[in-house]
Amino acid sequence: MSNKPLLKIEGLKKYFPIESGALRKVTGYVKAVDDVSFELARGEVLGLVGESGCGKTTLGRCIIRAIDPTGGAVHFSPLDDESIDLASADKKTLRRNRRHMNMVFQDPFSSLSPRMTVRDIIAEPLRAQKIPESEINGKVERIAESCGLNPAFLSRYPNAFSGGQRQRVCIARALVTDPVLVVADEPVSALDVSVQGQILNLLQHLRQELNLSFIFVAHDLSVVEHIADRVAVMYVGKIIELTDTEQLYSRPQHPYTEALLSAVPKPDPDLPDETIILGGEVASAANPPSGCYFHPRCRYAGEICRTEAPTLREVEPGHWSACHLAESLDLAGVVPDQDD
């Protein structure tokens, strides 16, 4: 297997025009995703976290071309040899490659058609790929079983299933074509806490069994802690920190990450338990502040932060941060450094 990353995202952008007045004049843009670049290795799970509205869903959808990005490139290499740019691929290329990637949605109720049986729902991606009808049933039943669904109930409609079961159906649909990449957009946040753990375990298990790569969206850090290899933190359309999960939890290099971490329940009672209350509003993607977007809420902000926008740079090997002062700050994590 080559070392070529599965995904190489370069300068991905998605701007939503703001229209106003009866004539719908475009008066500005919501920069929901603004110049995002990163790589995803084969078999890797990347957690994508950030507050509501920071652009996680939009980024996930742009990557998989559920919506058309405004700019940038998404180089996708499902098979070792070829690489296609999903961001600019034409309809035909895109449809041919759809079987290599899929999506799991946040809401297991609106993501299943109430008018199709669960069997037909799971089979939909296979039919779209023109898989012979004779093979479809076997594939559907196999994946349903892997996802913990009893094949005897496949001829029912989704309304007969609970939220957790529905999410299993969504996962089965996403995996039925043997994809290599799955974008899971907050797959557990709509579920009961007791069911969340079951679904996370299922994803964890399937990931190993099927050697999947995940982009796992979550709005807080506690959900991704156990499933993600690396975590990217987003703020107002940009990735502001990206590194290994362990590294991020123990030694964050961005004040925003530190604040998010301070809200995570502490595993170690010896650590100082201080929740950093973020003052002010989340900056608006339509009208972001000057300099560092985080500066109005940052307790370390200095003069340079108001005027100059920081870029995402590698502050340590494998650790990217978009903070001017990353090297000079000593920020608190939640897990003690692994020096024992």
Place this chain on the structure above:
Amino acid sequence: MTSITIDSESSAPQGGRVLSRSQIFWSKFYRHKLAVVSLGFILFLYAIVLIAEFVAPYDPFQRHTDHLLAPPTAITFFDADGDFHLRPFVHALKNELNRETFQREYMVDTSVRYKISLFVEGEPYNLFGFIPMDTHFFGVEGDGKIFLAGTDTLGRDLFSRMLFGARTSLFVGLFGLAIGFGLGLFFGGISGYFGGAVDNFVQRLTEFLQSLPTLPLWMALAALVPPHWTPIQVYFGISTILAVVGWTTLARVVRGKLLSLREEDYVMAAKVSGVSEAKIITNHLLPGFMSYLIVHLTLAVPQMILGEVALSFLGLGLRPPAVSLGTLLIDSQNIQTLVFSPWLLVPGGLIIIIVIAFSFLGDGLRDAADPYRS
């Protein structure tokens, strides 16, 4: 395959037997008794108005000059002596002057009996316009008369006229609906599908049309119908008018449904699974609002009927001699005749029953079509 713990939460969905969608639809629908009855009534009504020439005992324009403003004929099994007869019959009517009130009144002459028969010979007619026949479904023998709903000022049988009038009104509804449905689907469709400037234009247009008060708008449009038009031309003119005014609601519904369905996650799931646009439209978008269309259509028919009735009643729509439920009601505009001949209101009762039946049917269809949506 590695075993996965099938936990209690995932083992069994609730619910009993597995039903197909159409089974669910019909079982839901049958539970709505009023809707079932209404459906039966509406089908029955459409069937008999199609063969109105056969069902009606008289021609709608035949004048029974001895029986002007005659009350509904009583049908009885017992004669003057209280003897029972197996075949129902009617008595003759005599027109006499009441010496106390000095009004002309109809007196029942119990000495004369006319038996009611099925399949009697009567006025010749062409069934469906081309089958020459002279058999009527029912009638009385000899020179007796039977007026189930009485007669009007010119002595025409109101029951026969109602059948022909209902035919006009029920089909004006359908024809107008087809036009309005086409317009609504088209404008709603392009509005929801293309969005942007097209959507903007259509939205302003519907808002404009909806903000116009209906009655003056009808009047203005009805004034455009040339007076020398034949009843058939007027009929289509009226339908078109009703449709042109009435498509806006449907357009809004279609647009809104398209916009909201496009946003549904399951539509996006289909898209990212590689399902083609055409399949998405036929498998996901159309079924999503098919039920809305059916319900909308059902509920729009009575509006069309009421529209025709209102226009004709005001003298803006069909004009006599054309027969419709609206023109029949013109006779009941005169309070004087109404006091002495209340049966002239019977067509109004029929209109109410038709409108209510369509409403019940629409309710039943709506409940049955989308059982999982509130």
